[in-house]
Amino acid sequence: MSPDPRDRRTFLKQSAAAASALALGCAPEGAERASGTAAPPPLPREPLRAVAATVLPSEVGPEGPARIADEFEAWLAGYAPVSEQVHGYGTQEIRYGPPAPGPRWSAQLEALDSEARARHGRPFASLAPAERRALLETALAQAEGGLADRPAALTADHVAVGLLSFFYGSPEAADLCYGRRIGAGTCRPLEASGERPERLDVEIAARPSSRPPAPRSESRGTRIERGLEPAS
Amino acid sequence: MPATVETDVCVIGSGITAAMLVDKLADDRDLKITVVEAGAPPPPLARRAELRRRYVDYGDNPWPGDHIETHTVVGRPHGFSPSHVVGGLAMHWGAVTPRFTPEDFRVRALYGEGDDWPLTYDDLEPAYGEAEVRMGVAGDPGPEDLDPRSSPYPMPAIPLTYNLVRLKAWAEASGVPFWPMPSAKNSRPYGGRAQCCRHETCWPICPIGAKYSPEFTFSALARAGRVEILTETLVRRLHVADASERIERATAVDRTDPSRSLELRASVFVLAAGYVWSPHLLLLSADARHPDGLANRSGLVGAYLCGHRGVNAFVDVPFDIYPGMNGQHSLLSTRFMRPGPQRRYLRHDFRIWESAVGKEPRLRDDAGRLMLGDGVLADWRERARGRGTARLRAYYDAMPARDSRLTLHPTERDAWGDPLPRVSFADAASSVASRAYSEETIAARFREFARAGGGEVFTVRPSDAQEHPGGGCRMGRDPGRSVVDSHGRAHDHENLFIVGAPTFVTAGCTNGTLTMAALGIRAAAEIGRAWPVREASRSTPGRGDVA
Numbered sequence: 213m214s215p216d217p218r219d220r221r222t223f224l225k226q227s228a229a230a231a232s233a234l235a236l237g238c239a240p241e242g243a244e245r246a247s248g249t250a251a252p253p254p255l256p257r258e259p260l261r262a263v264a265a266t267v268l269p270s271e272v273g274p275e276g277p278a279r280i281a282d283e284f285e286a287w288l289a290g291y292a293p294v295s296e297q298v299h300g301y302g303t304q305e306i307r308y309g310p311p312a313p314g315p316r317w318s319a320q321l322e323a324l325d326s327e328a329r330a331r332h333g334r335p336f337a338s339l340a341p342a343e344r345r346a347l348l349e350t351a352l353a354q355a356e357g358g359l360a361d362r363p364a365a366l367t368a369d370h371v372a373v374g375l376l377s378f379f380y381g382s383p384e385a386a387d388l389c390y391g392r393r394i395g396a397g398t399c400r401p402l403e404a405s406g407e408r409p410e411r412l413d414v415e416i417a418a419r420p421s422s423r424p425p426a427p428r429s430e431s432r433g434t435r436i437e438r439g440l441e442p443a444s
Numbered sequence: 445m446p447a448t449v450e451t452d453v454c455v456i457g458s459g460i461t462a463a464m465l466v467d468k469l470a471d472d473r474d475l476k477i478t479v480v481e482a483g484a485p486p487p488p489l490a491r492r493a494e495l496r497r498r499y500v501d502y503g504d505n506p507w508p509g510d511h512i513e514t515h516t517v518v519g520r521p522h523g524f525s526p527s528h529v530v531g532g533l534a535m536h537w538g539a540v541t542p543r544f545t546p547e548d549f550r551v552r553a554l555y556g557e558g559d560d561w562p563l564t565y566d567d568l569e570p571a572y573g574e575a576e577v578r579m580g581v582a583g584d585p586g587p588e589d590l591d592p593r594s595s596p597y598p599m600p601a602i603p604l605t606y607n608l609v610r611l612k613a614w615a616e617a618s619g620v621p622f623w624p625m626p627s628a629k630n631s632r633p634y635g636g637r638a639q640c641c642r643h644e645t646c647w648p649i650c651p652i653g654a655k656y657s658p659e660f661t662f663s664a665l666a667r668a669g670r671v672e673i674l675t676e677t678l679v680r681r682l683h684v685a686d687a688s689e690r691i692e693r694a695t696a697v698d699r700t701d702p703s704r705s706l707e708l709r710a711s712v713f714v715l716a717a718g719y720v721w722s723p724h725l726l727l728l729s730a731d732a733r734h735p736d737g738l739a740n741r742s743g744l745v746g747a748y749l750c751g752h753r754g755v756n757a758f759v760d761v762p763f764d765i766y767p768g769m770n771g772q773h774s775l776l777s778t779r780f781m782r783p784g785p786q787r788r789y790l791r792h793d794f795r796i797w798e799s800a801v802g803k804e805p806r807l808r809d810d811a812g813r814l815m816l817g818d819g820v821l822a823d824w825r826e827r828a829r830g831r832g833t834a835r836l837r838a839y840y841d842a843m844p845a846r847d848s849r850l851t852l853h854p855t856e857r858d859a860w861g862d863p864l865p866r867v868s869f870a871d872a873a874s875s876v877a878s879r880a881y882s883e884e885t886i887a888a889r890f891r892e893f894a895r896a897g898g899g900e901v902f903t904v905r906p907s908d909a910q911e912h913p914g915g916g917c918r919m920g921r922d923p924g925r926s927v928v929d930s931h932g933r934a935h936d937h938e939n940l941f942i943v944g945a946p947t948f949v950t951a952g953c954t955n956g957t958l959t960m961a962a963l964g965i966r967a968a969a970e971i972g973r974a975w976p977v978r979e980a981s982r983s984t985p986g987r988g989d990v991a
Contacts (some may be wrong), residue, residue, distance in 0.1 A: 266816065269821040270818055271818075291502055292504070295498075296509065298503055302524075303521075303525075349816070352814060380805040385805065385821075389821060390828065390829060392766055394768045394769060395768075396767070397643060397768065399652075400641055401641060402642065406603055406606055
C-alpha cells in the first residue's frame with residue numbers, strides 16, 4: 213500500500229503546534245494554521261516596535277523601527293510551521309522547519325512589558341532608550357545560546373534576536389553596511405553586473421519616499437544570508 | 445490485471461540525462477517514447493516566484509513533497525537527494541556545466557591510476573556541444589589548450605560581476621588563467637525562456653525559468669505529442685524474456701492508486717534513474733536465471749561507486765567585495781585538470797566565488813559583549829569594508845574501489861516491501877594513500893596563490909564527501925569488468941541501456957552533469973538507429989516552452 217507523505221507532515225505539524233501550546237499554555241497556533249482555520253495572533257505591537265527601536269541601528273531612520281517591526285510581523289504571520297525544508301544532493305534526510313516561534317516571542321514581549329511596569333511603573337514602549345536596553349540585556353542574558361553568531365530568525369530563542377536576524381539577513385542591511393546599492397536577491401539586469409554598485413547616498417531617514425523598500429518577496433531572508441555558500 | 449503500456453522506447457527516470465536523451469531521440473527519429481517517473485510534476489513556472497519567496501523567507505522546499513516516504517537510501521549517499529519529481533535531481537541543480545578534460549577519460553593510460561573509460565574526450569566532444577545547445581549553456585571558452593572545444597557556446601557567458609572582475613584580476617596575478625564558469629542559465633532570452641536577472645537562487649529554484657530544468661524539455665515534448673510521461677509511477681522490476689536475454693517488460697505501481705499496477709512493454713528500455721535507483725532496480729530484478737540481478741554477469745552492478753573530494757578555502761583579499769551581487773556565479777580554471785606529466789598523481793579543478801565568510805554581521809564582539817543598536821552595524825562595517833573574502837575550491841580526483849558499492853539492504857524495506865539500497869563508498873588503495881598528499885598540496889597551492897595577489901588564506905576545509913557521485917553500472921569494453929559499453933548498452937541485454945551518472949568509470953574532478961547529458965545524447969544516437977529518421981526536425985534549439 214502506498215504511504216501518504218501528508219500523514220507524516222500533518223503529524224509533525226500538529227505535534228509541534230501542540231508542543232508550543234503546552235509550553236506556553238496558549239492555543240495550539242500551529243494546529244490552527246495547519247487546518248487553515250485561523251492566522252496566528254499578532255505579536256504585541258507596541259512592545260515589538262519598542263524592541264525594534266532599541267536593537268536596530270539608528271541609520272534605519274526614525275520611521276525605520278516601526279516599518280521593520282511591521283515587516284517582521286508580516287514575515288512571521290506567513291510562516292507555516294514544520295513545513296518541509298529544502299533538500300538537495302548530499303543527504304537523504306527530509307527536514308522540517310521549527311514550530312512557530314510566535315507564541316514564545318509574544319510571551320517574551322509581554323514579559324518585557326510586565327517587567328517595565330514592575331520596575332518603572334510604565335509600559336516597555338514608554339521607557340527611555342537606556343531603560344529599555346537594560347531590560348533587554350537582562351532578558352537576552354537569560355536567553356539560550358546562539359548570540360555569538362546570528363541564528364536563523366525562525367530559530368532565535370528571543371524575539372529581539374529574531375528581529376535582529378531578520379533585519380541583518382536582509383538586502384537592506386547589507387546595503388547599509390557597505391554603503392552601496394547591492395540589492396542582493398533582487399532581480400537586476402545582467403548588463404550592469406560588472407559595475408561597482410552605486411553609492412547609497414540617500415539618507416535612510418528619507419528612504420520611504422526616495423527608495424521604497426523592496427517587495428517582501430525579495431527583501432527578507434533566512435536563507436540568503438551573508439556567508440551562505442553555493443552548493444555546487 | 446495490470447494495465448499495459450506498449451511503446452518503442454521506455455525511459456525510466458526523468459532527470460537531466462533522460463531529458464537530453466529523449467529530446468534527441470524525439471527530434472531525430474520517428475518513434476514512440478514513454479517516460480516513467482516515480483515522482484509528480486513540479487509546480488508550474490507561474491508559481492515559482494511564490495515558491496522562491498517561501499524558500500528565501502523560511503527555507504521551505506521549493507518543490508514540496510518531492511520525495512516518497514520510506515523509499516530512500518541507507519548509508520551515506522553523498523550526492524544523493526531524496527527528490528522524486530519530473531526533472532529529477534536537476535530540479536535542485538545549480539546549472540553548472542563544465543566539461544571533463546581529455547585526461548579524465550584516460551587516467552590509467554596517462555597516470556597509471558584507476559581505469560580508463562571506453563571512450564575518449566574526442567568521442568564525446570560532439571555530444572558535449574549538442575548538450576550545451578539543447579539545454580542552453582552560456583559560456584566563454586577558456587584558453588584553447590585548457591578548454592578544447594569544436595563549437596562555440598550557444599550563448600555568451602553570464603557577465604562577470606564587479607566582484608568577479610576584481611577577483612579575476614587578483615587571481616591571475618598567480619599566473620593561472622580563469623574564465624567564467626559555463627552555466628545552463630540564459631545570458632539572453634533562449635529557447636523561449638527569460639534572461640537571467642541575478643535572483644541568486646539558481647540553487648534551488650529559478651523563479652523565471654532562466655535556468656535550464658529538464659521538466660521544460662519534457663513539458664514541451666509532451667505538449668507536442670512527442671513523448672508520453674507517466675508520473676507517480678514507480679518501476680519495481682524489469683523482466684527478461686523467457687527465450688532470450690532481452691528485457692521484455694517492466695512492472696510498476698501507480699502511486700496515486702495503490703490497487704493499480706502497470707506493465708510496460710517496449711523494444712528498448714533505458715534506465716536513467718541516477719546512480720542509486722538504476723543499480724537498485726537491476727538488483728531488485730533478480731530472477732531464477734539471474735540470481736544476482738540483471739546486467740550483472742560481471743558482478744559489478746552496484747560496484748565502483750565514485751565521486752570526487754573537495755578542498756575549500758577562504759581568503760582575505762585586499763579590496764572590497766560586495767556579497768550578494770551574484771553569489772552563484774564563479775570563475776573556473778582547468779589548469780590543474782591538465783597538469784601534464786607528474787611525479788605523483790594529483791588533478792583538480794579550481795573555482796573562485798565571492799564570499800562573506802568571516803565578514804558577516806554578529807551580535808557579540810570578540811570579547812563576547814552583546815552589541816545592540818548601532819553597535820552591530822558598526823562592528824560589521826569595520827570587519828567587512830575595505831577588505832573582502834574570496835572562496836576557493838578544488839575538486840580532486842579520487843579513484844573508486846571495487847567494493848565501493850550499492851547493495852540491497854538485508855532488512856530495511858520500502859512501503860512496497862522492496863529492500864532499500866544501501867551504499868558504502870570506498871577509495872581505491874592508491875587514492876587512500878594519496879589523500880593527505882592531495883589535500884596538503886592543494887592547501888599549499890591555495891596559500892601560494894592567495895599570497896600572489898596580496899591575500900591570505902584564513903580557513904582551509906578539506907571535505908570528506910564524495911561529490912557528484914556516480915558509478916554502480918560502470919562502462920567498459922570488457923563485459924567481465926564492466927556493466928555497459930560506451931553507449932550505455934548493457935553487455936548482458938542488447939535492448940537495455942543505462943545512461944548518465946551510474947555509467948561513470950571515475951567521477952573526474954569537476955561537476956559531472958554536462959558529461960551525463962552528453963552520454964545521454966550519445967546513447968540516443970545509438971538507440972535511434974533502429975528507427976526511421978524523422979523528417980520534420982525541430983529548428984529552435986534549447987526547448988523552453990515553460991507554460
